[in-house]
Amino acid sequence: MQLTKHTDFAFRILIYLASTDEKLTRIQQLADGFDISKSHLMKIVNKLVHHGWVASVRGKNGGIRLGCAPGDVRLNDVVVLMEKTLDPVNCEEPLCALTSACKLKGVLLKAQDQYLKHLEEFTLEDLVDRKMIDVVRLIT
């Protein structure tokens, strides 16, 4: 039940952008700082830009920055946007012979609701403090 790399990296990018002093960050900076391939990062950043959490400025001196206030990014919404699926189990592959009578998925979905409900209490703002700002300064 570990979060996917896709979600994990989205969190890393968002925390970084919420903590950096720089007005704009280049994708290459993030790729170097996080040791993640530029193409992988681009896919994640595009999704975050599309969602409005990240703003992108084109051109030679372009880059990306947070597209909203850190307090507007709820942690549950990041998980919901980035996870490939919110199905708690994959009953289809291989198709489970118990599916028609199974109550497990319902119980797991309610458990997942509790997980997301806890995350709803926090925003990106709660993850940024002086210590994080200092750490981010050291990366770039």
Next chain:
Amino acid sequence: MQLTKHTDFAFRILIYLASTDEKLTRIQQLADGFDISKSHLMKIVNKLVHHGWVASVRGKNGGIRLGCAPGDVRLNDVVVLMEKTLDPVNCEEPLCALTSACKLKGVLLKAQDQYLKHLEEFTLEDLVDRKMIDVVRLIT
């Protein structure tokens, strides 16, 4: 945050054994009924036997059966036993440059606690009813 196949298949096996009328079930029956390879099933069954939730009877007419009362198998314990890791994110691969100041993992761990706390309210017994018993009868 989907459960791994390992956990998913453990649930399938446990629900099956808690619902079947047969005294002993052969691994081959489970492999056929669930369309899962026998070797994959063996690994999972061995773990469940080791934990005492499944009992194994050797010999020509041998097989497996539930090793305890269905009410003794809490659903959170199945997840904790079977998941490869309970780390909500993998900060080590690639090593995240933010780790020393990061508060995300702590928040995610608390969310996971809520998930497991919900599952703690249910046992295998809650997943077995007349409908499931009928479905399991049809498989074998």
